[in-house]
Amino acid sequence: MDHMSTQTLPDPSPQQAAGDAAAAAPPHIVIIGAGFGGLWAATGLASASVRLTVIDERNYHLFQPLLYQVATAGLSPADIAEPIRSILARQKNTRVLLGRVTAIDTARRAVLLHGREVPYDQLVIATGARHAYFGHEEWAALAPGLKNIDDATRVRRKILTAFERAEDEPDESERRKLMTFAIVGGGATGVEMAGAIAELSKVALAKDFRAIDTTMSRIILIEAGPRLLPSFPESLSAVAKASLEKLGVEVRLGHAVTQCDADGVALGAERIACRTIIWAAGVEASPASQWLAAAHDKAGRILVERDLTLPGHPEIFVIGDTALVRDSKGRPLPGIASVAKQEGKYVAKAIAARASGRPAPRAFRYRDLGNLATIGRGHAIADFGRVRLKGRLGWLVWSVAHIYFLIGFRSRILVAINWLWSYVTFQRGARLITAGTVDRDR
């Protein structure tokens, strides 16, 4: 018996559209990836006449906008991650499979994962993006990026271990290297990481060490372009830069990293000696374009039709960071949660319409709901088109928005309490060095 048989799935509700015998079984929709795009597509199909399989290589949906807080010891992993199964538990037409996709056979309409296949009638690809090291894959081990929980605990371990080693280091120049942190990339993640490490070193850790003065740490944010946060208006980029500098972060604009090694980074002829490098620069779409042999841009994003289907394959949708979607002025939409969510909802609507014989929705159009980034304690910027916020008001909006968008009542309460506690005490609650003892990193 084919163990991918759907007999284990409860019978779906009867199809609304009267059809021929072949249409008697509701179509099988496979969604690959349960990030913002895939999960919103899945929940959008909760009451549609389809059978739904959600495949992810991890068992949790991650609220990625707060991942930098896990990396900087402000939150625990479980505060911002929710099991995909729990989220979809009540959705009776849906099953969840944990597994890593290795290929897609578009001719036979099947997804391949570790040696076996899952057939589909329609496919949604929402596999997200990963770090791009611009052809220097060897930098990945030296300069970890921030995409999932394991990345975040690795970065947290690296940062906290650097201070521990500095405390115990007799050599002045080595101590300085250990207390220097280079963050590569001035987008939202880079800005948020730089601000959070500055606060961690200058406030939260300040009283805990005896041999070193953690407030003397150097935090250097390196951006190749002319300004931080290029997706924001220029005035807010300037606000972000000024706020970071007030926190003690050195902002280096117009400098591309030409080398990463165990002793630091090079910006052309200049060298910054440091033991911790954090990568927040390039992203590159998942290998989906290779699975599909599809046309894609330099960052690996797949070119899609205006209804988010793959050209020539109306049964395959590509959404989120994996797709290159343009706005009305022809500019690519940014790789952010709200784009992915809206695309996921759109695709769910399109699939549900097909299943019930209704006409397809009009071409996808992104509705810009605003853009937020935080710089540090009590400081954030927000861009809502005509309305631009900064400082404490921006931060308040940022905090409320992020708690509101978190999935699950429990996460909301836990994050709110952690933030309140940090705000009042200036401390960070999740300062754990896990996965081995300090010796292992030496």
Add this chain to the structure above:
Amino acid sequence: MDHMSTQTLPDPSPQQAAGDAAAAAPPHIVIIGAGFGGLWAATGLASASVRLTVIDERNYHLFQPLLYQVATAGLSPADIAEPIRSILARQKNTRVLLGRVTAIDTARRAVLLHGREVPYDQLVIATGARHAYFGHEEWAALAPGLKNIDDATRVRRKILTAFERAEDEPDESERRKLMTFAIVGGGATGVEMAGAIAELSKVALAKDFRAIDTTMSRIILIEAGPRLLPSFPESLSAVAKASLEKLGVEVRLGHAVTQCDADGVALGAERIACRTIIWAAGVEASPASQWLAAAHDKAGRILVERDLTLPGHPEIFVIGDTALVRDSKGRPLPGIASVAKQEGKYVAKAIAARASGRPAPRAFRYRDLGNLATIGRGHAIADFGRVRLKGRLGWLVWSVAHIYFLIGFRSRILVAINWLWSYVTFQRGARLITAGTVDRDR
């Protein structure tokens, strides 16, 4: 310059006892291990005229009594772990070193850690215990135990991954193996793990899977002795057994595990086929007895004088799970938090008395404050000598006591909220499979 120089330590308060020139510098006390014993010794010396160095191989103090809840996805690691540095930050006579001790040179009075040394005037050894596999060290990889955060996240990953693999497993007998959990050892950890896995499988996960019925999981608790929880009165052991059986746990008393392998465990001629084995049986003291070439019992616990010093070495104290201390009737004290804490406090008093020239305190005497163990949702047993509690009242006492004994306001609030949430929703909040994707465990 010797980089272990104490020049980086702030000057201690002047000694109260007038002494000769040699006594001008306060004595240097080194504590190895920041568990309950070491930490209570350290905080007990907060205002003593000593210089204090606390060495641990991990950066956090762990509230071990709740570690099983991390392993069963009820709590996050940071909820029950606190950086040692933070706890001791205000204690100006104290510094914290992260490092692994490799040897002790008692002649030269120095602790050796990765190639360098820390000299001491008086030494407190509080290095705890680790798992004992009764000469079968090869079982360690198959049957992980539960001593630190990394152990707990490993066990959590093993349990959650077993269900994920079962959901996706066509073979009926393999599925049964994946859904069978053997817990070896009927002490407090074994009982608590068995109860928690039963609840996880029969309640929290019940609605999340489609292909498997998690309520059909088998949880088998194996104890070589004649009853569970041998440190409790027999009547409460019987209550615990009955409660576990009501939760669906199979309790096997008087059965010793004779073999562990990838296919399960053997109890003599009988085999239990399972893919998850959790070790909660033997403990063995840390290798401190080898460092000191000291007399010890079979479990590696060092024989100490009635003032907790090492025979022939009044400058070395051994406490907690590393020491064999007997009560007034000659029975060894159990390896529990309250014993370690009282020993830590006693040692601090003895050291402070020496530093100020006061007479030494009388021989150490353990004051039994009671014994608690929980079986599952709304059920625990408590033994306060004449007063014995069980059921919901026992559980209430257990819950309040554990929140009370947690270190830090933040942990108390977070644990209380997690518990309240779990109690109301029957869910478990920290169901993350981290450290790699599911494929890695295959």
